[in-house]
Amino acid sequence: MSDEASQIAENRRRYEELKQAGQGHAPRALPGPSPRGVLLDEGAILHRETIPGGWYWTTALKAGEALRLGLDHGPSSVALIAWSAADTSERLNTADTVKVQWTAALTKGRVLFSDMGRVMLSLVEDSCGAHDALVGGSNAASNAARYAGGPHRNTRDNLVLAALKSGLEPRDIPPCVSFFAPVVVGPEGRFSWNAAGRRAGDFVDLRAEMDLIVALSNCPHPLDPAPDCAPNPVAVTRFRAPPPAADDLCRTATIEAVRGFENNAAGF
Numbered sequence: 142m143s144d145e146a147s148q149i150a151e152n153r154r155r156y157e158e159l160k161q162a163g164q165g166h167a168p169r170a171l172p173g174p175s176p177r178g179v180l181l182d183e184g185a186i187l188h189r190e191t192i193p194g195g196w197y198w199t200t201a202l203k204a205g206e207a208l209r210l211g212l213d214h215g216p217s218s219v220a221l222i223a224w225s226a227a228d229t230s231e232r233l234n235t236a237d238t239v240k241v242q243w244t245a246a247l248t249k250g251r252v253l254f255s256d257m258g259r260v261m262l263s264l265v266e267d268s269c270g271a272h273d274a275l276v277g278g279s280n281a282a283s284n285a286a287r288y289a290g291g292p293h294r295n296t297r298d299n300l301v302l303a304a305l306k307s308g309l310e311p312r313d314i315p316p317c318v319s320f321f322a323p324v325v326v327g328p329e330g331r332f333s334w335n336a337a338g339r340r341a342g343d344f345v346d347l348r349a350e351m352d353l354i355v356a357l358s359n360c361p362h363p364l365d366p367a368p369d370c371a372p373n374p375v376a377v378t379r380f381r382a383p384p385p386a387a388d389d390l391c392r393t394a395t396i397e398a399v400r401g402f403e404n405n406a407a408g409f
Contacts, residue, residue, distance in 0.1 A: 160243050171248060171249060171250040171251075171390070171394070172249055172250065172390070174248075174249070174267065174268050174269060174270060175249060175266040175267055175268045175344075175346075176268070177268050177340075177342040177343065177344070178342065179266070179344075181209065181378060181380050182380075185380045185381040185382075186378060186379075186380045187206065187379045187380055187381065188200075188378070188379040189376070189377070189378050189379075190376075190377040190378075190379075191214075191374050191375070191376055191377070192219075192357060192359040192374060192375045192377060193359070193374050194217065194359055194360075194371060194372035194373055194374055195293065195294035195359065195360055195370075195372060196294065196299070196358075196359055197299035197300070197302060197303050197356065197357060197358045197359070198303075198356075198357050198377065199303045199306055199307060199354065199355065199356045199357070200354075200355050200377075200379060201226060201352070201353070201354055201355075202223075202349040202352070202353040202354075202355050202379065203349060203352050203353075204349050204350060204351050204352055205348070205349065205381065205382060205384070206348075206349050206379060206380065206381055206382060207265065207346050207347055207348040207349065207379070207380055207381075207382035208346070208347045208349075208355065208377060208378070208379055208380075209266075209344055209345070209346050209347075209376075209377070209378040209380065210320055210321075210344060210345050210347070210357070210375060210376075210377055211342075211343070211344040211375070211376040211377070211378070212321060212339065212340070212341050212342060212343045212344065212373070212375065212376075213341075213342070213374075213375075213376040214341075214373040214374040214375070214376070215341045215373035216321065216339050216340065216341060216373060217321060217359055217361075217372045217373045217374070217375050218319050218320065218321050218322045218359075218360070218361060218362040218365065218372070219319070219320045219321060219357055219358070219359055219375050220278040220296045220299075220300070220317040220318070220319045220320075220357065220358040220360065221233075221317055221318050221319075221320060221347075221355065221356070221357055222300060222303075222314060222315055222316075222317045222318075222355075222356050223253070223261050223262065223353045223354065223355045223356070224307070224309070224313070224353065224354045225255065225257075225261070225351055225352070225353065225354075226351075226352035226353055226354050227351070227352060229307075229309060229313060229354065231255050231256060231257045231259070232255060232256060232313070232315045233253060233254075233255060233256075233261060233315050233316075233317075233318070234254055234255055234256040234315065235253075235274045235275075235315070235316045235317070235318055236316070237254045237255075237256065237258070238251075238252070238253050238254045238274055238318070239274050239275070241254055241395075241397045241401075242395055242397060242398070243395075245274055245275055245326065246270065247264060247270070247272040247274055247318065248264060248267050248270035248272070249264055249265065249266060249267040249270070249390070250264065250390040250391055250394045251263075251264050251391070251394070252264070252350070252391050252394075252398050252401065253318065253347075254401055256315070257404070258400070258401060258404050259350075259351065259401055259404045259405045260350045260351075260391075260398065260401040260402055260404075260405055261349070261350060261351060261353060262347045262348065262349060262350060262353070263347070263348045263350055263385075263389075263391035263392075264345060264346070264347060264391065265346045265347070265348045265382065265391060266344070266345065266346035267344075267345045267346070268342070268343045268344050268345070269321065269323075269338060269339050269340070269343040269345075270338075271321060271322065271323035271324075271335070271338035271339045271343075272318060272319065272320045272321070272322060272345070273318070273319040273322035273323075273324040273362065274318050274319075275324065275326070275332070276319070276322070276324055276332060276362070276363060276364060277296075277316055277317060277319075277363070278295070278296025278297060278300070278317050278319060278358060278360065278362070278363070279295040279296045279297065279360050279361060279362065279363045280295050280296070280297035280298070281295055281297070281298065283295070283363045284370065287361075287363070287370075288368075288369070288370045291370075293360075293370040294360055295360055296317065296358040296360045299356075299358035299360060300314050300317065300356055300358055301314065303356035303357075303358070304356065307354050307356070317358075319362050320345055321339045321343060321345075322339075322362040322364070322365075323335040323336065323337070323338025323339050324362070324364055325338075332364060333364075334362075334364045334365060334366055336366070346382070348382045348385075348391070349382075350402070350405055351405060357375075357377065359372055359374070359375045360372060
């Protein structure tokens with residue numbers, strides 16, 4: 142075996158060893174999907190918004206508040222990025238979110254990490270688990286290749302506008318998480334689209350674990366095979382989340398999440 146092949150084999154062995162150790166502390170099975178149609182306490186609701194198809198929205202989100210993203214008007218995909226409100230150089234890190242939790246499957250019980258090893262958002266409810274942290278959002282080139290009769294609005298340009306509105310620049314935009322994007326990774330690493338993975342009425346509740354600036358874009362995912370660029374409106378509700386219990390799943394599911402919340406408490 143060549144030196145390069147030996148190094149690859151050793152790296153693979155070490156990866157599997159670390160993965161096994163990390164997953165050994167995770168629950169054997171996360172809970173199933175949240176039931177559709179669960180209503181929020183009206184007294185906890187702070188703001189309601191509808192993001193039209195193709196548009197974006199930004200909001201400040203305080204620690205302990207939450208966002209419900211809902212497909213009340215039919216299937217769509219919502220790209221999300223976030224920055225720490227205290228220091229916008231700290232931002233969402235999708236690569237760490239995936240590798241720290243040893244999975245690209247984001248669903249109830251998982252968290253979204255910043256590039257400082259802290260937890261930004263917790264997925265406290267989720268009806269479908271069809272979310273993508275690997276592919277990223279659309280841009281002008283992907284839309285031009287996908288749709289006739291353009292130009293059409295796209296996630297990259299929307300997030301640039303969202304950043305500018307928050308006093309930030311294009312270089313401050315991290316890779317996004319796309320909610321309601323049923324991307325499937327095959328055994329050979331190829332991406333495919335499972336249209337049955339999302340339905341009208343799906344929702345996800347995201348609890349803020351620090352004060353945040355959040356940007357959302359409602360544009361079709363680059364892998365969505367629909368022939369027309371016609372995303373449905375998306376309902377967004379900002380509300381006061383119930384205080385987390387001592388055994389809160391998002392805070393205890395993995396030793397990495399525990400460490401992330403310890404970093405939150407320490408302020409770094």
